Amino acid sequence: MASISLEDLCFRYEGAAQDTLTGLNLTVADGEAHALLGASGAGKTTLLNLLSGLLTPTGGRILFDGEDVSALPGRARSVAQVFQFPVLYESLSVADNLAFPLRVKKASRQLIAERIDVVCEELDINHLRHAKPRTLSLFEKQLVAVGKALVRPEVTLVLLDEPLTAVEPRIKWRLRQSLKRVQADLGVTMIYVTHDQTEALTFADRVSVLTTEGILQTDTPEVIYQSPSHEFVGHFVGSPGMNFVPSEALGVGGAERVGFRAEWATLDPQATLRGRVLRERVQGTRLGQRYGLLTIDTAHGPLTMRGALPHVANGPDSSVRSLVGSEMGLRVHRYVAFSQQRKVAEGELV
Amino acid sequence: MLEVEQVCLRPGEDDNAEAVFAHTFAPGEISVVLGANQSGKTDLCRLIAGLNTRARGNVCLDGQSLTGASTRQQAVGMVYQAFVNYPNLTVAENIASPLRARRLSAAQIDERVTDLATRLGIVTLLDRFPHELSGGQQQRLAIARAMAKQARVLLLDEPLVNLDFKLREALEIELRELLHAAGTVVIYTSSDPRDAFSLGDQVLLLDAGHKIQAGAPLEVYTQPASFRAMELLAEPGVNYLQQHGVLCAVRPEHVRVQQIENDAQPLQFNMRVTAYETNGDESFIHGRVEEHDWVVRSSGMMPVAAGDALTLYASAGDVVRF
Amino acid sequence: MSSFKPHNNRAWLGVLPVLLIVAFSAVIPLMTVVNYSVQDILDFNTRFFVGLEWYRETLNDPRFTEAFLRQLGFSATVLAVEIPLGLAVAKGISKNSRYTPLILILLAIPLLIPWNVVGTIWQIFARPDIGLLGVGVNVLGISYNYTAEPLHAWLTLIAMDVWHWTSLVALLAFAGLTAIPNAFYQAAELDGASKWQQFRYVELPRLRGVLIIAVLLRLMDSFMIYTEPFVLTGGGPGNTTTFLSQYLATMAVGQFDLGPAAAFSVIYFLFILLFCWLFYASINREQNMLSSEGRR
Numbered sequence: 001m002a003s004i005s006l007e008d009l010c011f012r013y014e015g016a017a018q019d020t021l022t023g024l025n026l027t028v029a030d031g032e033a034h035a036l037l038g039a040s041g042a043g044k045t046t047l048l049n050l051l052s053g054l055l056t057p058t059g060g061r062i063l064f065d066g067e068d069v070s071a072l073p074g075r076a077r078s079v080a081q082v083f084q085f086p087v088l089y090e091s092l093s094v095a096d097n098l099a100f101p102l103r104v105k106k107a108s109r110q111l112i113a114e115r116i117d118v119v120c121e122e123l124d125i126n127h128l129r130h131a132k133p134r135t136l137s138l139f140e141k142q143l144v145a146v147g148k149a150l151v152r153p154e155v156t157l158v159l160l161d162e163p164l165t166a167v168e169p170r171i172k173w174r175l176r177q178s179l180k181r182v183q184a185d186l187g188v189t190m191i192y193v194t195h196d197q198t199e200a201l202t203f204a205d206r207v208s209v210l211t212t213e214g215i216l217q218t219d220t221p222e223v224i225y226q227s228p229s230h231e232f233v234g235h236f237v238g239s240p241g242m243n244f245v246p247s248e249a250l251g252v253g254g255a256e257r258v259g260f261r262a263e264w265a266t267l268d269p270q271a272t273l274r275g276r277v278l279r280e281r282v283q284g285t286r287l288g289q290r291y292g293l294l295t296i297d298t299a300h301g302p303l304t305m306r307g308a309l310p311h312v313a314n315g316p317d318s319s320v321r322s323l324v325g326s327e328m329g330l331r332v333h334r335y336v337a338f339s340q341q342r343k344v345a346e347g348e349l350v
Numbered sequence: 351m352l353e354v355e356q357v358c359l360r361p362g363e364d365d366n367a368e369a370v371f372a373h374t375f376a377p378g379e380i381s382v383v384l385g386a387n388q389s390g391k392t393d394l395c396r397l398i399a400g401l402n403t404r405a406r407g408n409v410c411l412d413g414q415s416l417t418g419a420s421t422r423q424q425a426v427g428m429v430y431q432a433f434v435n436y437p438n439l440t441v442a443e444n445i446a447s448p449l450r451a452r453r454l455s456a457a458q459i460d461e462r463v464t465d466l467a468t469r470l471g472i473v474t475l476l477d478r479f480p481h482e483l484s485g486g487q488q489q490r491l492a493i494a495r496a497m498a499k500q501a502r503v504l505l506l507d508e509p510l511v512n513l514d515f516k517l518r519e520a521l522e523i524e525l526r527e528l529l530h531a532a533g534t535v536v537i538y539t540s541s542d543p544r545d546a547f548s549l550g551d552q553v554l555l556l557d558a559g560h561k562i563q564a565g566a567p568l569e570v571y572t573q574p575a576s577f578r579a580m581e582l583l584a585e586p587g588v589n590y591l592q593q594h595g596v597l598c599a600v601r602p603e604h605v606r607v608q609q610i611e612n613d614a615q616p617l618q619f620n621m622r623v624t625a626y627e628t629n630g631d632e633s634f635i636h637g638r639v640e641e642h643d644w645v646v647r648s649s650g651m652m653p654v655a656a657g658d659a660l661t662l663y664a665s666a667g668d669v670v671r672f
Numbered sequence: 673m674s675s676f677k678p679h680n681n682r683a684w685l686g687v688l689p690v691l692l693i694v695a696f697s698a699v700i701p702l703m704t705v706v707n708y709s710v711q712d713i714l715d716f717n718t719r720f721f722v723g724l725e726w727y728r729e730t731l732n733d734p735r736f737t738e739a740f741l742r743q744l745g746f747s748a749t750v751l752a753v754e755i756p757l758g759l760a761v762a763k764g765i766s767k768n769s770r771y772t773p774l775i776l777i778l779l780a781i782p783l784l785i786p787w788n789v790v791g792t793i794w795q796i797f798a799r800p801d802i803g804l805l806g807v808g809v810n811v812l813g814i815s816y817n818y819t820a821e822p823l824h825a826w827l828t829l830i831a832m833d834v835w836h837w838t839s840l841v842a843l844l845a846f847a848g849l850t851a852i853p854n855a856f857y858q859a860a861e862l863d864g865a866s867k868w869q870q871f872r873y874v875e876l877p878r879l880r881g882v883l884i885i886a887v888l889l890r891l892m893d894s895f896m897i898y899t900e901p902f903v904l905t906g907g908g909p910g911n912t913t914t915f916l917s918q919y920l921a922t923m924a925v926g927q928f929d930l931g932p933a934a935a936f937s938v939i940y941f942l943f944i945l946l947f948c949w950l951f952y953a954s955i956n957r958e959q960n961m962l963s964s965e966g967r968r
Contacts, residue, residue: 040485040514052862075864083855091877100873101863148863168387169542173586173645177625177636196515202627202634222651225630238630239519263631263649279523282568283547284603287610288667290568291603292547306631306649 002065002156002189004028004051010059011046020046023060024215026208030065031187033180035204037197039236042210044193045161051191052159053077064156080149081159085166086141088133094144095129101152111153119147122182138166142175150182160192164199176203197237201225209233225261231341234259240293245300247337249273255337255344262293262306264334271329278302280309280322296328305330351376352503352535354398357407359390359559371561373554375503375535380526382550382567383539384582390559391539395505398537399426411502411535427501431508433488435480441467441491442476448499466494469528486517493525503535522548543583546570555582577672586634589644591619597672602634602647604668607660617669619662621646626654635660702941708934726935736936738911739919746826746915747894750833754890755883757834758841763871765846776846779839791903794832798904818905822912825905829913832900837893841886848882849875881958888951892944916940 009024021043028034038044049055050062053074062070069077080101088097098119102112120126123143133141142163149158160179164172180203183190192203200207201221208218209232217229228234234242242259250273252258275298283292290309295302309323337345352375358365375381385391396403400416409416411425427448435444445463454462467473470490472483480488489509496504510518510525526549529536538549546553546567554564563570563579574580580599581588590599610616621637621644628634628651635646635654639662646662654660709727712720730736765775782790800806800817809816818824852875860870898917901907907914907922914922920940924933 039516052858054858054861074858074862079862081859081862083859085853085855087853087855087859089873089877091873100865104864104866104869169544170386170582170586173627173634176627180625180627198515198629201629221628221630225628225651236516239515241516281548283544284571284601285568285668286603287665 003030003032004157004189004191005063005066006060007063008060009047009050009057009062011043011050011055012058019058021050022214026215026218028189028191028206031189033183033190033192033203033205035192035194035200035207036210037194037200037207037237038210039195042212044195044210047210048081048159048161048191048193051157052079052081078152078154078156079159080152080155080157081161082142082145082149082163084162086133086138086145088141088145088148090133092133093129094125094131094133094136097133097144098147098151101148105152115151115153119151122150122185123147123178139168139171139175142167143178146175146179146182150186150188156189158188158190160190162194162196162199163192172199173202179203197239201237209236227336227343227346228259229343231257231259231338234336234338238262240304242336243303244338245273245298245303249300250332250335250349252335252337252345252347252349255339257338258335259338260332260335262304265303265305265330265332266307267294267305267310268329268331269327271331273298273300273303273332274327274329275299275303277323277326277328280324282309294323294328296330298330303330351412352398352537353410354394355408355410357394357397357405357561359393359397359405359556361404361406364559369560373561373564375537376552377502377535378530378533379551380529380536380538380549381552381554382546383537383554383556384541384543384546384550385539385556386541386582388558389541389556391541391556392507393559394556395428395507395537395539398503399428399505425501426503426505427496427499428505428507429489429492429496429509431511433480433485433492433512435488435491435495437480439479440476441472441478441480441483444480444491445494445498448495462498466498470494471524486513486521489513490521493528497528497532501534503537504529504532506536506538508539508541525549543585546583553583555579557582574670580670585647586645589639589642591640591642599670599672600664600668602645604664605644605646606663607635607646607648607652607654609663610665613663613665615666617664617666619644619664621660621662623654623656623658623660625656626652628652705934705937705941708930709938711931713930722931726931727939730932730935730939733932735911735919739914739916742912742914743895743916746829746897747891749830750837750894751887751890753830753834754838754841755887758838758886759845759879759883761838761842762845762849763875765842767850776843779842782836782839785836787899788903790832790836791900794828794835794900795904798828820909822909825909825913829901829904832904833894833897836900837890841890844882844886845879848879852878881955884954884958885951888947888954892947892951895944895947 004027006024006026009021010019011021012019024047036044036047046055050057053069053072053076057070061068064077089100092100095116098116099112102115120129123146125140125143125147128136128140128144133144136144146163149155163179164175167175176199179190182188192200194200201224204221206218207221207224209216209224211232217224217233224233224237228237228242231244234244238261240262242261243265244257244259247253247255247258250258275296278295278297281293282290285291286308290311291307292309293304293306294309295304332349334348335346336343337347353372355372356370357372358370360369383391383394390405393403393405397405397407398409416425436447439447442463445466446459449459449462463476464473467476470493472487472490472494475483475487480491483491489512493506493509510521513521538545540546550567552564553567553570555562555570557578562582563575567583570579571583574583577588577590577597577599580601584601586602588599589602589605590597592598605619619639621635621639623635623637625636626633627636630651631649633648633650633652633654635648635652637644637646637660710721710723712722712725761779766772785793797803798805798818800810806816806818816824818828856874856878857870860874865873896917897915898921901913901915902918905913907918917940920933920936923929923936
């Protein structure tokens with residue numbers, strides 16, 4: 001395993017007028033689970049291909065454990081990759097698929113058997129050893145693909161390209177758990193590329209938010225979420241993204257705009273930040289009360305809060321009525337303040 | 351009103367009485383058909399659309415039966431998971447294509463195209479070709495085209511699965527308002543329980559070709575008819591214990607790390623934490639309770655790590671017994 | 673409410689016209705042949721029922737057996753050359769060069785030439801007195817005369833068929849290759865697989881379906897070959913390049929042995945039918961495999 005560094009990494013496609021990636025700097029520690037979070041068009045795939053050696057940088061360097069690998073082809077870098085959909089050798093059994101990267105390198109029989117045992121044990125796929133890929137579910141296939149990426153003991157970096165895309169939403173978390181477990185157990189350096197903030201924040205030790213402007217912020221999921229360094233990060237991370245209002249609206253000085261998350265506000269009919277309720281999105285119940293998102297159309301645009309939604313019992317036949325259309329206010333408890341889109345302060349409001 | 355009767359999604363394979371069902375889809379409402387992959391969602395759509403499918407059943411719109419594929423194709427508009435548009439037509443021509451078939455005047459067509467394109471936020475792109483659009487724009491175009499048809503039934507087969515996360519979030523809200531305004535029967539299939547809440551006025555749960563429950567999302571959520579129904583509308587899964595031959599199940603968001611105030615008889619469980627995940631909005635604490643894998647879902651982030659021992663609390667009212 | 677089923681009871685009415693055309697164009701002539709094959713026809717008014725006599729005779733006819741073995745030899749050789757060669761050509765075509773469409777069109781040209789023209793081209797091309805190939809080979813010091821030497825005749829026929837049909841295999845295989853997602857190559861590259869291993873474990877399994885189609889198409893087609901050897905060698909020297917169809921034509925048209933020729937035709941037809949069935953069954957199997965994969 002190894003630490004990965006990008007130094008002023010640039011890439012421009014042949015004949016293109018602009019760099020797709022400009023001056024990227026990033027260090028991923030040995031054994032770290034790192035996520036690159038970005039919208040489509042932010043250059044995620046390009047960066048992935050640069051790391052795997054499919055593309056060669058047009059500027060800057062890529063270092064694996066301090067060693068410049070920028071010019072090395074993929075096969076010389078000991079990088080493994082897991083793709084959006086499971087990529088396996090279809091004519092080979094699961095065990096032969098796992099053995100493939102080792103056999104190619106002429107590993108000893110004993111090492112191959114050992115590594116297959118380790119990987120099967122770790123991913124809990126012992127029962128699939130003799131199956132052919134086509135008899136497996138997408139979930140199982142992707143587990144095997146992960147196993148194939150981890151089987152070589154000398155792999156320095158495992159790249160994950162939105163590996164949960166093809167897996168059903170309801171069981172994504174199980175694959176993610178398996179990934180996290182092997183990552184921690186084997187101490188593998190992993191870079192996980194995704195547009196999905198849930199994936200990025202739940203998987204990674206640290207997250208980098210990538211845009212066409214470069215990497216805006218690299219930090220732990222907690223900091224990225226609670227304390228975005230840039231308005232875009234606040235908007236892009238979290239569902240829904242951060243609410244933004246002019247700083248005067250909350251009486252915060254020394255900044256242009258103030259951002260707050262949906263759960264940093266509570267409903268208060270007396271609050272000054274008020275308006276008509278635009279929509280409710282119920283997501284279930286908590287302690288018997290409806291729970292979810294409520295959007296109020298204020299003078300500063302629609303603002304959304306998350307929390308318990310009070311029952312409005314204003315009919316004899318129905319116990320639950322929607323708040324939509326009624327007047328409501330928001331009390332904000334926490335904020336992050338921005339000037340020229342960059343974070344300048346954060347704090348609590350009493 | 352769209353009624354389906356005597357529907358059997360897997361004739362030949364699974365013909366017994368439980369496999370045959372009826373359902374009514376009301377106009378002006380979005381009905382989310384929720385089920386895992388291969389649960390029969392797409393078969394149901396294809397049956398309603400009159401497309402080739404193994405599913406069988408009677409389809410009846412506003413009291414009139416839809417016989418034969420051609421009448422059905424006129425009454426039904428469909429949006430697919432893949433972005434399906436005419437590649438050689440501009441955005442405007444794509445939207446106009448179902449209108450031309452109805453011999454409207456050029457002025458009428460123009461007006462309708464501009465109106466739909468405005469509502470879907472693609473009015474500045476009318477002269478472009480589909481391949482010049484982003485994924486989100488292409489899917490907006492497909493939706494605009496389906497709506498231009500003024501079909502009485504609009505089928506959307508997982509239309510947002512291939513879109514970026516943030517785009518999807520925005521389009522979900524727009525789509526909900528747009529579809530309500532259309533006032534037609536809207537059927538939206540999904541395998542994601544979040545869609546049932548964010549889009550659905552009604553939800554129909556399908557499991558292995560069977561209808562297992564239907565109703566308003568919150569009602570199905572609070573009163574699941576079966577364990578499987580509870581599971582289908584749970585994220586990421588359901589926690590359960592076997593007690594005296596009774597299956598006691600509780601949703602991850604109803605298990606709490608803090609004691610519940612004013613709860614006379616709180617239930618208590620001991621959990622050994624195996625993993626902790628957070629997406630900022632919410633945290634998921636995975637662990638073992640007795641011999642079972644449990645998940646606690648709570649809002650915000652928590653100071654929890656693998657290996658911790660936690661006492662969990664649940665209110666008796668939130669436990670469902672089967 | 674009315675019922676809508678995928679198996680509409682009246683749907684068969686729709687295929688009735690096709691059934692009628694097939695009846696007139698195929699079934700009725702075929703029945704005539706079957707009828708002839710069980711009778712001894714002296715002239716149009718004098719005929720006897722002879723049962724399976726003609727079949728027995730045909731199967732015991734050493735010239736039939738020879739033609740049959742020759743046919744098998746020809747088909748096997750042609751397949752053994754065209755399939756690997758076609759694959760190699762397909763592998764050689766760059767997937768996204770701007771010349772790719774031009775190369776594909778050039779490849780398709782031999783497929784568009786009428787079969788008797790193909791025969792004529794090679795007949796002239798290979799002539800030892802004036803043909804470019806024939807003269808060229810002789811100039812190199814190898815004595816070559818396909819009209820006199822059976823081996824030379826065979827080699828020329830095979831070369832002609834390879835020239836004519838390898839493009840078909842190449843085009844099919846190329847289509848199959850372009851359908852393989854890039855991720856598969858990328859993964860194999862990162863695994864450290866050699867070019868040969870990529871071909872063996874990534875491309876070949878994914879080309880399975882396409883190759884089965886190519887093999888069976890070429891098998892059926894080469895089994896029915898008539899025009900080209902007729903034009904090029906006329907079945908000679910001697911009978912050394914007389915294949916099944918040509919022997920049949922000699923019997924039916926040359927010697928007017930209608931009964932034995934009819935029995936021959938039926939046997940020949942059954943073979944082709946067997947190939948068709950193999951073709952159909954293997955395509956079905958491929959599709960079932962694909963759909964069972966999709967279902968999971």
